Amino acid sequence: MPLALLALAIGAFGIGTTEFAVMGLLPDMAAGFGVSIPLAGYATTVYALGVVVGAPLMTALGTRFTRKQMLMLLMGLFIVGNLLTATAPNFGIMLAGRIVSAFTHGAFFGIGALVAADLVAPQKRATAISLMFSGLTIANVVGVPAGTMLSQQFDWRTTFYAITALGVIGLLGIVKLVPAQQEKAASPIGSEIAVFRNPQVGLAMLMTILGFGGVFAAVTYLASMMTEVTGFAPSSVVWLTAVFGLGMVGGNLVSGRFTDRAMMPMLYISMTGLALSLAAFNFTAHNKIAAIITIALIGIFGFATVPPLQKRVMDQAASAPTLASAGNIAAFNFGNALAAWLGGIVISAGLGFTAPNWVGALMTAAALGVAIFASALERRQTGRGQVVAAGGPTAVAEEPVPAVQG
Numbered sequence: 001m002p003l004a005l006l007a008l009a010i011g012a013f014g015i016g017t018t019e020f021a022v023m024g025l026l027p028d029m030a031a032g033f034g035v036s037i038p039l040a041g042y043a044t045t046v047y048a049l050g051v052v053v054g055a056p057l058m059t060a061l062g063t064r065f066t067r068k069q070m071l072m073l074l075m076g077l078f079i080v081g082n083l084l085t086a087t088a089p090n091f092g093i094m095l096a097g098r099i100v101s102a103f104t105h106g107a108f109f110g111i112g113a114l115v116a117a118d119l120v121a122p123q124k125r126a127t128a129i130s131l132m133f134s135g136l137t138i139a140n141v142v143g144v145p146a147g148t149m150l151s152q153q154f155d156w157r158t159t160f161y162a163i164t165a166l167g168v169i170g171l172l173g174i175v176k177l178v179p180a181q182q183e184k185a186a187s188p189i190g191s192e193i194a195v196f197r198n199p200q201v202g203l204a205m206l207m208t209i210l211g212f213g214g215v216f217a218a219v220t221y222l223a224s225m226m227t228e229v230t231g232f233a234p235s236s237v238v239w240l241t242a243v244f245g246l247g248m249v250g251g252n253l254v255s256g257r258f259t260d261r262a263m264m265p266m267l268y269i270s271m272t273g274l275a276l277s278l279a280a281f282n283f284t285a286h287n288k289i290a291a292i293i294t295i296a297l298i299g300i301f302g303f304a305t306v307p308p309l310q311k312r313v314m315d316q317a318a319s320a321p322t323l324a325s326a327g328n329i330a331a332f333n334f335g336n337a338l339a340a341w342l343g344g345i346v347i348s349a350g351l352g353f354t355a356p357n358w359v360g361a362l363m364t365a366a367a368l369g370v371a372i373f374a375s376a377l378e379r380r381q382t383g384r385g386q387v388v389a390a391g392g393p394t395a396v397a398e399e400p401v402p403a404v405q406g
Contacts, residue, residue, distance in 0.1 A: 002119045002120070002177075003177045004115070004116075004119055004177045004178045004179065005116055005119060005128060005131045005132060006173065006177065007170065007173030007174045007176070007177040007178055008071075008112045008115065008116055008132040008135070008174070008178070009131060009132055009134055009135035009138075010135060010166070010169055010170045010173050011071070011075055011078075011108060011112065011135065011167075011170035011171075011173070011174065012108075012109065012112070012132055012133060012134075012135030012136045012139075013135035013136070013138055013139050013142075013143060013166065013170075014078065014135075014139075014143075014163055014166035014167050014169075014170050015078065015101075015104070015105055015108060015109070015135075015136065015139075016135060016136035016137070016138075016139030016140065016143060017139040017143030017144060017147060017163055017166065018078075018082055018101050018160070018163045019047060019102075019105065019139075020139065020140060020143075020144045021143065021144050021147035021148070021159055021163070022043045022044050022047070025147065025148065025151050025156040025159060026040050026043070028151050028155060028156040029043065029094075029156050032155070032156060032157075033090065033091040033094070035091055039091075042095060043094065043095065043098050045337075046095050046098050046099055046102070047098045047099070047101070047102040047105075048102070048333045048334075048336065048337045049099075049102070050098065050099040050100075050101070050102025050103055050105070051102045051103075051105040051106050051329070051330055051333040052106075052330045052333060052334055053103070054102055054103030054104065054105065054106055054107065054330075055105075055106025055107055055110065055323075055326040055327055055329060055330040056323060056326070056327065056330075057103065058070075058074065058103060058104070058106065058107035058326065059107055059110070059189075059192060059322050059323045059326050059327075060189050061073075062107065062111065062322055063188060063189060066180070066181050066182065067111055067114065067115050067181045068115070068174065068178050068179070068180055068181055070107070070111055071108065071111060071112060071115065071174050071178065072171060072174055072175060074104040074107055074108045074111075075104070075108070075167055075170050075171040075174060076171060077100060077101075077103060077104045078101055078104045078108070078167045078170075079164055079167040079168060079171065080100060081097050081098070081099070081100030081101030081102075081103070081104070082097065082101055082160050082163045082164040082167060083097075083160075083161075083164045084096065084097030084100060085097030085098055085101065085160045086157045086160035086161045086164060087157070105329065105333070106326040106327070106329040106330045106333075107326045109132075109133075109136075109325075109326070109329040110322060110323075110325035110326025110327070110328070110329050111322060111325070111326065112132055113129050113132065113133075113310055113314065113325055114314065114321060114322065114325055115178065115181070116128040116129050116131070116132040117129060117314065118181075119179075123260055124260055125260065125311065126255075126256050126257075126259035126260040126263070126307045126308070126311050127256040127257050127259075127260055128256075129256060129307055129310055129311060130252050130253055130255060130256025130257075130259070130306070130307045131253075131256065133252055133303075133306055133307070133310075134249060134252055134253060137245065137248040137249040137252050137303055138245075138249060140241070140242075140244070140245035140248060141242055141245035141246055141248075141249060143166075144241070144245075145238055145241075145242060146162075147159040147162070147163070148238070150162060189323075191319065191320040192320045192322060192323035192324070193323065194319075194320065195316075195317040195319060195320050195321070195323070195324055196317075196324070198316055198317070199377070200316040200374060200377070200378060201313060201316045201317050201324050203370055203373070203374040203377075204309065204312045204313045204316055204328070204374070205313065205324075205327065205328055205331045206367070206370050207267075207309060207312070207367045207370050207371050207374070208309045208313070208328055208331040208332055208335060208367075209331050209332075209334055209335035209338065209367075210335065210363045210364065210366045210367035210370065211271055211274070211305050211309065211335075211363070211364055211367030211368075211371075212302065212305055212306065212309065212332050212335055212336070213332075213334075213335025213336055213338055213339040213360075213363050214274060214275070214278055214302075214335075214339060214359075214360035214361065214362075214363035214364035214367070215274070215278075215298060215302035215336075215339070215360065216335070216336040216339040216340050216343075216360075217278075217339035217340065217342060217343040217356045217357070217359040217360030217363060218278055218281060218298060218343070218356055218357045218360045219244065219298070220336075220339070220340040220343055220344075220356070221343055221344075221347065221353055221356050222237070222240065222241065222244070222295070223237045224353050225285055225353040225354060225356075226240055226285075226291065228353050229285050229286060229352070229353050229354055230285055230286065230287070230288055230291045231288065232288065240292070240295060243292060243295050243296050243299070244295050244296070244298065244299040245299065246296065246299065247295070247296040247297065247298065247299020247300040247302075247303070248299040248300070248302065248303040249303075250299075250300055251270070251299060251300035251301060251302065251303040251304035252303040252304065252306055252307065254300075254304065255270060255303070255304035255305070255306070255307045255308065256307045259307040259308045259311055263308045263311055263312065263315075264308070264312075264371070264375055266304070266307075266308045267305065267308040267309065267312070267371055268368065268371065268372075269304075270301050270304035270305045270308065271301075271305060271364055271365075271367055271368040271371065272368060273297070273300075273301035273304070274298065274301035274302055274304075274305065274364045275361050275364040275365045275368060276361075277294055277297040277298045277301055278298060278357050278358075278360040278361035278364060279357070279358070279361040280294055281294045281295075281298065281354070281357040282354045282355075282357045282358060285353075285354050285357070306332075309328065310325070310328060310329075313325060313327075313328040335363075339356075339359065339360060339363060342356075342359045342363075343355070343356030343359050343360075344356075346358070346359055
């Protein structure tokens with residue numbers, strides 16, 4: 001695989017770390033600014049909202065720059081945002097830094113996925129996308145625990161200084177390793193919006209919201225579930241989340257290879273496995289060994305959905321894919337926020353800490369239903385003679401490949 005994928009993975013590692021590290025830093029951040037922990041939690045909320053809002057705005061900006069130039073600009077903003085967070089004199093400035101960082105998230109993964117796909121042969125595109133996303137999964141195994149330890153040894157600001165340094169490394173990697181491309185990062189905005197007339201694009205994003213969102217219904221409340229229901233000590237949460245992260249890494253890499261061979265079957269398998277794992281977690285959460293196994297399975301099947309979901313959107317919006325690709329990253333974050341909110345509702349209703357697992361299972365089952373409906377609709381449209389991107393290897397091979405300069 002090209003070394004340029006390493007540069008993209010490093011950038012993804014930094015972005016994944018800044019997104020998730022806050023979970024382990026909230027008590028220190030709250031104490032540092034003299035605010036309550038729920039208020040400090042806005043550091044997570046504004047980030048998710050920033051991803052959703054920033055994706056289309058950064059895509060519009062991409063009409064003026066090439067893909068490589070846009071990736072460089074995004075990593076520059078990432079550095080600025082995290083440095084602003086690290087040096088913030090008050091709570092409001094810290095939130096502003098989080099928003100700046102979040103604005104880079106959707107566009108970086110959206111444009112980065114397109115660049116990764118163009119670096120390899122058509123039949124290896126999903127594998128290349130999964131390798132770039134591996135930086136995000138590894139962030140949960142290495143970056144988040146490391147950030148928590150830095151905060152415990154020094155302070156939470158040190159963690160964000162370290163993330164800023166990761167951004168610098170990612171920027172240098174993009175400058176040196178990613179080949180220059182003549183194609184703009186985004187087509188004229190009218191063309192980017194026009195692809196949403198294809199109902200398959202919207203259906204693919206709905207799969208993303210419901211499918212991967214189901215993971216966060218359970219994971220958001222994992223610490224409370226493991227300590228209150230399973231009986232683990234609070235100190236065990238660190239390595240339990242690492243188990244989940246390792247599952248994510250494995251599921252992402254394996255799925256990338258199989259998605260290149262058969263995208264929709266991989267999507268069906270991963271969603272079915274995820275829905276069953278989430279449903280089973282309601283029962284296995286009462287046994288320590290069974291809970292550990294289930295956490296790993298949720299990580300495996302959860303991130304196994306990512307390569308086919310992202311590739312599905314890119315294939316269906318092949319004529320102008322940047323906004324749809326970045327928008328799908330925003331859809332991941334919207335699904336996460338929705339699932340966490342719904343999980344909180346069922347807990348508040350007195351249904352217990354395992355109840356969010358049912359929410360996640362139902363969301364993922366609904367996503368599987370949407371996938372089956374989308375495939376049936378696609379076959380019917382093809383049967384009527386309409387030109388529809390099938391999302392398979394043949395359709396990908398027929399896409400024009402942008403000129404890449406060394």
